[in-house]
Amino acid sequence: MGEIRNSNQDDDFHPAPQWLTVSYVENILRQYKKDENLNVNDLSIKPATAKGDNYASIMTRIKVDYLRSGAKVPETEFFIVKTTYENDPFISSIFASYQASTTEMVMYDKILPKLTVLLEDTDQSEKIFAKTLHVDYEHSAIIFEDLAVSQYIIGDRLTGFDLEYTKLTLRKLAKMHAAAAVLNERQPGFLTKLDHGIFNRHSRGFSPMFESYMEMAAQFAGECPELGNVYEEKLKRLQKLIMEYTERVYDPQPGDFNTLTHGDLWVNNIMLRPKTEHNPLDMLLIDFQFSAWASPAVDLHYFFSTSLQPEVRITQQDALIQYYHGILVDTLRALDFAGYIPTLRQLWLQLEKGKFMAVAVSLTSQAIMLNDQNADADFNALMLDDERSRNFKKTTYNNKKLREILKHWLPIYNQCGLLDVQD
Structure with a gap:
């Protein structure tokens, strides 16, 4: 089983979800890549949403090093994990009313x-859209490709x-x-x-x-x-x-x-x-x-x-x-x-x-x-x-x-x- 590394875990950033583990990501990648023997060697987690940046959701960046079955050379991919921010009941109730x-x-x-x-x-x-890796209804989470890796940026509002x-x-x-x-x-x-x-x-x-x-x-x-x-x-x-x-x-x-x-x-x-x-x-x-x-x-x-x-x-x-x-x-x-x-x-x-x-x-x-x-x-x-x-x-x-x-x-x-x- 691979290891997990966390960075940017300071008070200015929302912490990454606790359920975001090596085994969790490994299971999702096995389904997505249609490879039951795929193994995650390394998982790097970096919170991407500073407190005050976004009131509706939390973004977490993950870098995954994995090895496909039968392969000798590992591959690396980057994803974004988007989860709801429900720390404030007032905010949570309003967004829930809008589904x-x-x-x-x-x-x-x-x-x-x-x-x-x-x-x-x-x-x-x-x-037109980012590629979806996985949608987790239990944790209200979406995992999709990290567009920043392909040099996509947000414009100047x-x-x-x-x-x-x-x-x-x-x-x-x-x-x-x-x-x-x-x-x-x-x-x-x-x-x-x-x-x-x-x-x-x-x-x-x-x-x-x-x-x-x-x-x-x-x-x-x-x-x-x-x-x-x-x-x-x-x-x-x-x-x-x-x-x-x-x-x-x-x-x-x-x-x-x-x-x-x-x-x-x-x-x-x-x-x-x-x-x-x-x-x-x-x-x-x-x-x-x-x-x-x-x-x-x-x-x-x-x-x-x-x-x-x-x-x-x-x-x-x-x-x-x-x-x-x-x-x-x-x-x-x-x-x-x-x-x-x-x-x-x-x-x-x-x-x-x-x-x-x-x-x-x-x-x-x-x-x-x-x-x-x-x-x-x-x-x-x-x-x-x-x-x-x-x-x-x-x-x-x-x-x-x-x-x-x-x-x-x-x-x-x-x-x-x-x-x-x-x-």
């Missing part, structure tokens, strides 16, 4: 591999994506959306049961965060000379309606094109591989805790409103929707999809119908994602209504970049009637 951990395990175990296989048989084939990165993301997203529509056509009901997105009809656990950020947006508008009291009053009226109006975007409409959305598509949930002499530019989608069957408007408005460089969003959004649509249609046809394929105009109308998603995300999530002041940046600061929490939210709304973006987009939303109370 976040269960959704992601089902995605990596049952769905993403099937989407990959579907695409492999077409001329649209390319890698404070800068946002340029046009090239944006188009690459939309290409992969369109292929995921197309493959999911086809999978659900071939296995009816398989994906439609996933209905616990960030906005859904089962839980409003996040409503304190979204409603309090709408209040911050109203205060900002009232203090901003370019906006003023009219905007402040409109945003105050929307404060208690933000959950309902955004949930409507998620409600699958008969006659529309619906698919499995990523549900939380922004810079930090996209792994980038910069272009080098030996490798082309690439990206992969990660983190599927909030995937849900819905309109593609969910992913497109969320991504556009959180992750693009301001100039790209302002000048290129129409062209980017056309680009996404072209890839979507080509992939649906390559997969012999027999269902409804929207024309570009029909997709535009669907996105227009779901445009409140852009309002909600621009005024709330974007403030959190552009925050560059990390003191007090934790889940409790987002969810509670105490002095510390209110101060943190004020700090995020003092962000100059956020203010400039909102000064541009709020008048556009207002002209579209998106800031008015609807029936």
Whole structure:
């Protein structure tokens, strides 16, 4: 039996799970490699999530040295073990109400591999997701390839994506959306049961965060000379309606094109591989805790409103929707999809119908994602209504970049009637 070595076991990092042993990894590798006599010689464990980095999960890096049966030369592979962080009952109960951990395990175990296989048989084939090694429902854990070994990195959330990165993301997203529509056509009901997105009809656990950020947006508008009291009053009226109006975007409409959305598509949930002499530019989608069957408007408005460089969003959004649509249609046809394929105009109308998603995300999530002041940046600061929490939210709304973006987009939303109370 091989040995186990631990590193980075200090107070700043979450400790690795106790059940992550040599025998545990050996059994999983034997199944994955289809080799009952495979032996793990060495297991190196390195916690990858510092305390405060992530409130929903813990990442652990493992390096495995193993010997296949009959082989004389050992092999080495690197994996990530993702486990839920349930140390705080308050956080745990909210995420449980969204079925976040269960959704992601089902995605990596049952769905993403099937989407990959579907695409492999077409001329649209390319890698979109990390490869799943094992999903452990007992320990609520997912083991997948360590993308850092292949030089994948997370982009800069404070800068946002340029046009090239944006188009690459939309290409992969369109292929995921197309493959999911086809999978659900071939296995009816398989994906439609996933209905616990960030906005859904089962839980409003996040409503304190979204409603309090709408209040911050109203205060900002009232203090901003370019906006003023009219905007402040409109945003105050929307404060208690933000959950309902955004949930409507998620409600699958008969006659529309619906698919499995990523549900939380922004810079930090996209792994980038910069272009080098030996490798082309690439990206992969990660983190599927909030995937849900819905309109593609969910992913497109969320991504556009959180992750693009301001100039790209302002000048290129129409062209980017056309680009996404072209890839979507080509992939649906390559997969012999027999269902409804929207024309570009029909997709535009669907996105227009779901445009409140852009309002909600621009005024709330974007403030959190552009925050560059990390003191007090934790889940409790987002969810509670105490002095510390209110101060943190004020700090995020003092962000100059956020203010400039909102000064541009709020008048556009207002002209579209998106800031008015609807029936």
